[in-house]
Amino acid sequence: MISDRLFVYGTLMRGFDHPMAKLLSGHADFLGEASCQGRLYLVQHYPGLVKSDDPADIVHGELYRLRARDAVLRELDIYEACGEGFAEPTEYLRQMLAVTLADGAAGEAWTYLYNWPVTQLQRIASGRFLAR
DSSP, rough: OOOEEEOOOOSSSOOOOOHHHHHHHEEEEEEEEEEEEEEEEEEEESSSEESSSSSSSSEEEEEEEESSSSHHHHHHHHHTTTTTSSSSSOOOEEEEEEEETSSHHHHHEEEEEOOOTTSEEEEESSOOOGGG
């Protein structure tokens, strides 16, 4: 599926003084706070989202509509060091994920899933990177 929506849950969210967060805010429309089923881990100074089969595992973030989808995703893929040209296994994989907006509206969006082992990482139990 080709989507123009992107779910972010870490340093790409509003309020971060990061070049990629600024790129996103300049080339996308903020649709609202959103959540997905998954677990959030503190990798270093940034988080990693992994899928979970437990409906109680919720990760909170933001949903955006990309205005220049292909160009923005290409830049973010380079930033996240995933996709064509990067040695596997890459730290992140861009995949489609079911997301729910704060008003209950559901849909699918691209997101970056953490792809390395999490056994030695601290879990962010709240599912909120900013509240860690």
